[in-house]
Amino acid sequence: MNTPIDLPDFDQAPRELPHEDYRCGLVALAGRPNVGKSTLLNALIGFRLSIVSPRPQTTRHRILGINTTEAGQILYVDTPGLHRGAKRAMNRSLNRAARSAISDVDVAVQVIEAARWTDEDEAVYAALVEQAVPRLLVINKVDLSKDKGVLLPFVAKLAETHAFDEIHYVSALKRKGLPELERALLARLPVQPPVYGEDEVTDRSERFLAAEMVREQLMLRLDQELPYATTVEIERFEDRPDGVAEIHAVIWVEREGQKAIVIGQGGAQLKAIGSAARRHMEKMFERKVFLKLWVKVREGWVDDEGMLKRLGYTD
Structure with a gap:
C-alpha cells in the first residue's frame, strides 16, 4: 500500500x-x-x-x-x-x-x-x-x-x-x-533549481493521505493503548464517473476484543470515525468522498515483518 x-x-x-x-x-x-x-x-x-x-x-x-x-x-x-x-x-x-x-x-x-x-x-x-x-x-x-x-x-x-x-x-x-x-x-540550502512545482505540497498520494486521515481519527477517538494496535489499509480508491472518490479502507487490529471497541455499540464508534475522516478527505481532495470502513483482525500484525512491509512500514 x-x-x-x-x-x-x-x-x-x-x-x-x-x-x-x-x-x-x-x-x-x-x-x-x-x-x-x-x-x-x-x-x-x-x-x-x-x-x-x-x-x-x-x-x-x-x-x-x-x-x-x-x-x-x-x-x-x-x-x-x-x-x-x-x-x-x-x-x-x-x-x-x-x-x-x-x-x-x-x-x-x-x-x-x-x-x-x-x-x-x-x-x-x-x-x-x-x-x-x-x-x-x-x-x-x-x-x-x-x-x-x-x-x-x-x-x-x-x-x-x-x-x-x-x-x-x-x-x-x-x-x-x-x-x-x-x-x-x-x-543553509544549496543553490539549485526547484524539484517540485510551486503548487505541490507533498509527493504522497491521495491513497496514502486517506489512510492517514482514518488513522488520525483512531488516534483521537480510542482510549489508552488501543490506537497503537491499529493501522489502516486502503483496499480501493477510485474516482467514479459522477466525480465522487470511492474509498474502501480496512482498519486492522490485533484481537477480537479490539475489533468490538473500534466498531462500538451498534456501530456508533466506527460511524463517527468514518464521518470525521470523510469530512477531512473532502476538504483535502476537494471533491465528494464515499468512504466505506471495515474492521478486521490480524493477530500480531505489529510484529509481522511481511505485514509491516505490505503496510508501508519500511526504511
Whole structure:
C-alpha cells in the first residue's frame, strides 16, 4: 500500500534556476515523540498534511512537505519520533525510518519542548551529530513556558554542552517564530533549481493521505493503548464517473476484543470515525468522498515483518 519517500534526484532536476540565489534542499524535522514535529511541518508549509494528535508516536511514516517561495523551495521531511524501548517490530522500523531520513538531508532540525531535555532528546542529538550537515535547534511550545527565568538558563546550559548552528524559539501551534526559522534554513540550502512545482505540497498520494486521515481519527477517538494496535489499509480508491472518490479502507487490529471497541455499540464508534475522516478527505481532495470502513483482525500484525512491509512500514 504505502511506499517510503523516494528522495528527489537533484542531479536530474528538469527546472531552471529561477534566479541566481534560488535555493532548494531537504530539511529533516527530528525529535523524540510528541514534541510537535507534525504541527511544525503543517505550520511551515501552510497546509494540514501530517496528522496530529496529543498521543506520542502519531507519525509512523516519513512525510515530505514542500514549501515554495520566491527565495527557494524547502523540502521538509517529517520523521517518526526516535524513542527508546522499541521492543516491537513496528517500533524498530519507525526508529530505522527516522534515522534513515536524517542521513540524506541538507539541514537537520532538532525539535524539543520548551525547558525540557530528556534522555530521548539526547539520543536524537547523538544521531544528528553523526551527520555532517548544519544543525538547528527549535524550541517548540514556548507559548506554554510562562517563566522565562527558567527557559533562558535552560537554553544557555544546553548551548554550552551541545553544538547547534542556531537556536530558534517557536510556537508551531500559534505560528510564532516561523519566518525567522525559514530564513535560517534557506540560507543553509544549496543553490539549485526547484524539484517540485510551486503548487505541490507533498509527493504522497491521495491513497496514502486517506489512510492517514482514518488513522488520525483512531488516534483521537480510542482510549489508552488501543490506537497503537491499529493501522489502516486502503483496499480501493477510485474516482467514479459522477466525480465522487470511492474509498474502501480496512482498519486492522490485533484481537477480537479490539475489533468490538473500534466498531462500538451498534456501530456508533466506527460511524463517527468514518464521518470525521470523510469530512477531512473532502476538504483535502476537494471533491465528494464515499468512504466505506471495515474492521478486521490480524493477530500480531505489529510484529509481522511481511505485514509491516505490505503496510508501508519500511526504511
